[in-house]
Amino acid sequence: MNEFPNQWRECPVGLLGSFISGLAFRPQDVKEASGPGVIACFRTSNIQQKLEAHNIFFIPRSLLKNERQLLEEGDILISTANSDNLVGKCVIVENLSYEATLGGFITAFRANSSLVLPQFFYHWMASPFIQARLRSLARRTTNIANLAMSDFAKIKITLPPLSEQQRIVEILKEAEEIRRLRAEAEAKTAELIPAMFYDQFFNGQSHDFQPLQKLAEVVSGVAIGRKMKGMANEVPYLRVANVQAGYVDLSEIKTTAATEEEIAQFGLKTGDVLLTEGGDFDKLGRGCLWEGQIEPCIHQNHVFRVRPIPGKLNSKFFTHYLQSERAIQYFLRCAKKTTNLSSINLTQLKALPVPDISIEDQERFELQIHEAEECKITIAEKTFNKLSLSLSTHAFSGQLTADWRETHKDQLALEARDRDNALKEAGAKLAKPSQTLDEEIGELLQDPTDGIHAELNREQRHIFREISRMVGGVDYPRYFSAKMLSHYLTDGPLRRNPQGVEEHLAVLAARGLIIPVSREEQTDGTDEFVFGNAYRLPLKNYGLDENGKIAPRIGDFTRTTEMERIAARLEKERSLK
Secondary structure, three states, X not given: OOOOOOOOEEEEHHHOEEEEEOEOOOHHHOEOOOOOOEEXXXXXXXXXXXXXXXXXXXXXXXXXXXXXXXXXXXXEEEEOEEOOOOOOOEEEOOOOOOOEEEEOOEEEEEEOOOOOOHHHHHHHHHOHHHHHHHHHHOEEOOOOEEOOHHHHOOOEEEEOOHHHHHXXXXXXXXXXXXXXXXXXXXXXXXXXXXXXXXXXXXXXXXXXXXXXXXOEEEEOOEOOOOOOOOOOEEEEEEOHHHEOOOOEOOOOOEEEEEOHHHHHHHOOOOOOEEEEOEEOHHHOOOEEEOXXXXXXXXXXXXXXXXXXOOOOOOHHHHHHHHOOHHHHHHHHHHOXXXXXXXXXXXXXXXXXXXXXXXXXXXXXXXXXXXXHHHHHHHHHHXXXXXXXXXXXXXXXXXXXXXXXXXXXXXXXXXXXXXXXXXXXXXXOOOOOOOOOHHHHHHHHHOOOOOHXXXXXXXXXXXXXXXXXXXXXXXXXXXOEXXXXXXXXXXXXXXXXXXXXXXXXXXXXXXXXXXXXXXXXXXXXXXXXXXXXXXXXOOOOOEEXXXXXXXXXXXXXXXXXXXXXXXXXXXXXXXXXX
């Protein structure tokens, strides 16, 4: 069990702020640019080390359900549906100068700054051990991991008083200087390698050339939306947006159905070089090296795959040749051009002239690149990783500010008292001992068996847990139907069985665990509006009132408490018989 300073308090994340779900919108809602009645919408691809403002969507402002879905300074954006290694990734909103909201695969956490500073919470959440914990809680389908905010809300965070939080944030910002040095080293290396390539192969030298098709297998990819024969499986695939100049962008990976034969035919292998069919003039023919990041993975037909023949072409050499002036000029000469775009076809790529350089010289160049990149990693990345991990470990255990805390102990004692009172009002049990990670995960997955849960069967307990994952963890109603839930379930006899699910929902509703409502919905076939059965979870017992103060949710709180009282009375009567 970790030992924390006396004035630090452990409490669930859910007591420290509110979760705001992203907007669902249709492709036809997306606008090309900002304008009257339109706002920016961030997606998972914008969640990087800093909030990336390029390649954002614009959608009608009228899609907002309430003004709380407008992003505010200090909001933490969380990727809740992503690939296994990216789910839970987060970024803090800073210096946002325009109206913006968030898309459907993102949830925002809005901290109660009287309890936790947004910057402190962000650094805690972005730390390696919390990121690993979030990934361990994610629910996995074939290719996508989903993080339920109801699970995240139960994770424990240990809070210092506010002024000590601020001191920790200031110290952690020193790591930003290491990041800056690392970025400078990477930029210098990026400039060095093309210069090395030119000096070694083209500075005052002449070469014979061979068409690429003599040195490699060059193929196009699979057409998305095609008709298929036989059994198909969902598999990740690379789009044009994933193929950047010199690297693969894995921030947003989509999946498609493909047969076993197609997966074998279009599957990527380590050492393949990927090129785009078209795009902006300055991005034409951009290429990158595939290093087996996802397995299996295929590529769509707008992405070309070049698989060098061993002994004839080196993948690293070819990747850097694609960025040379000679290759770029070739693509520009033969490309088909429209107003803003240009494209090449498979035949033109196969005919790309490649300098006839011995494989020994190509491999020697690869070694030189490796040494240059190792130099960059040794100077910047290893230093940063070591410092970052050390700072995180010491910062969130209290070791980093031990001397500062002793100097400011009187001020911290006053702050700690006010914080403890606020946490108690929010329902925190401050005397509860710390739990290990295994204990926390076990608590999250454990089904209640007493009170109004006592007579639920196994399937009903399973359904209630899945409802909490699907729509829980927020402080406003989120509605669901039997059909929605049956499609959410990943296995078992109730998957895609809305009638069977509906029967169990009726039991849960009768016991007060969910609340039935009538919701207007549009039919699939006739587009008519009808009223159908829907449900929601009771709201949390406590939340922020209209004045921003913590207060009980009278309606649902009283209702749930009364159901618990009735269940306890019935159980007592049975025991007396």
